[in-house]
Amino acid sequence: MRRPVQTLLLTLTGIGLLHTALFTDIYLRYVKAGLRPPLIVSGAVLLLLGLASAAMRDARHHTRDGDHVPDPGHDHGHDHSGAPRIAWLLFLPALSLLWYAPPALGAYTAARSNTEAVTVQEGFAPLPATSPLPLTLTDFTKRVQQDRSLAVKGRTVRLTGFVTPDENDDGWYLTRIIFTCCAADSQTVKVHVYGPEAPPADTWLAVTGTWHPQGTLGTRTAQAALDVKDARPMAQPVNAYTDDLPLTPS
Numbered sequence: 119m120r121r122p123v124q125t126l127l128l129t130l131t132g133i134g135l136l137h138t139a140l141f142t143d144i145y146l147r148y149v150k151a152g153l154r155p156p157l158i159v160s161g162a163v164l165l166l167l168g169l170a171s172a173a174m175r176d177a178r179h180h181t182r183d184g185d186h187v188p189d190p191g192h193d194h195g196h197d198h199s200g201a202p203r204i205a206w207l208l209f210l211p212a213l214s215l216l217w218y219a220p221p222a223l224g225a226y227t228a229a230r231s232n233t234e235a236v237t238v239q240e241g242f243a244p245l246p247a248t249s250p251l252p253l254t255l256t257d258f259t260k261r262v263q264q265d266r267s268l269a270v271k272g273r274t275v276r277l278t279g280f281v282t283p284d285e286n287d288d289g290w291y292l293t294r295i296i297f298t299c300c301a302a303d304s305q306t307v308k309v310h311v312y313g314p315e316a317p318p319a320d321t322w323l324a325v326t327g328t329w330h331p332q333g334t335l336g337t338r339t340a341q342a343a344l345d346v347k348d349a350r351p352m353a354q355p356v357n358a359y360t361d362d363l364p365l366t367p368s
Contacts, residue, residue: 121175127208129168134215135161144219146357149300222358225282225319228293228306236260236307245269250276250326254361255294255307259342262329266336270329277309277344278352281321290316292325292344297359307361313346325349 138145139157149157236256242265245251253261253275261270279292291308298305312330317323327346333339355362 121171125168125171125175127168127212128164128171130209130212131215132161132163132165132168134212135164138215142219143356146359147219147222147301150297150359151357153300222354223295223301223304224280225293227304228280228282228291228295228308229285236263239264242267242269245273250274252276252363254363255279255292255309255342256361258309258344259307262335262340262342263338264336268335271335272328274326274328274347275344276324276326278322278324279309280354280358281317281319281323282308283316283319284310289313289343292323294361295359296361301359304359308342310341310343311346312343314349317349317351322352322354323349324352 135157139154139161145154145157236259239260242261251270251273255277258270258275258277277292279294282291282293284290289310289312292311293306293308295304295306297303310330311325311327313327325344325346326348327344329335330341330343330345332341332343
């Protein structure tokens with residue numbers, strides 16, 4: 119790969135990062151929202167490096183042409199940098215930032231990823247009287263497996279997430295993929311759903327129902343599961359890789 123091409127790669131990558139982080143929400147498929155500023159800075163640095171490299175090369179070219187100063191790194195127009203041809207593949211991710219958005223992580227990833235370990239919570243605040251009660255999948259799991267007051271017993275709750283099929287055909291899962299930092303360290307939280315037939319994988323739903331009694335509520339033996347009374351399609355959230363409180367389905 120010749121140096122002008124390397125310069126072009128730097129420039130395209132910088133432009134792609136700036137485009138993705140400044141003008142779209144696609145960056146949320148890769149990293150948490152809080153990493154947007156570092157992405158913008160990285161894109162700006164890469165763009166400036168590419169432009170500076172192009173300017174320096176142009177200046178050296180004019181010096182050779184005007185003053186006939188030999189360039190020891192220039193061999194009759196050939197660059198023997200020795201970069202392997204496979205380095206051309208680096209253009210694919212650079213161009214994808216501009217013209218092709220990779221699909222969002224979904225059921226395929228969730229079925230093969232690690233389930234997030236729910237942290238131990240010492241105490242639980244009283245639940246509001248709202249019905250249905252909006253909870254995150256993580257909070258619902260904690261209440262089912264750790265809350266000795268049995269506050270969710272008999273309560274109708276509302277949860278949101280996307281559909282992941284159960285490989286054993288025993289119900290299906292309402293799922294969230296959560297980024298700790300970026301897609302590489304993503305973990306999954308799931309609630310087993312019983313009731314209606316499984317919608318297509320990756321369908322985003324707002325579901326209401328009650329805890330499916332299996333195991334001893336308030337202990338680790340309790341299954342984080344829901345007997346669903348109602349399931350309504352909803353739009354995928356802009357920031358889909360968090361476990362936020364459910365919104366009213368559109």
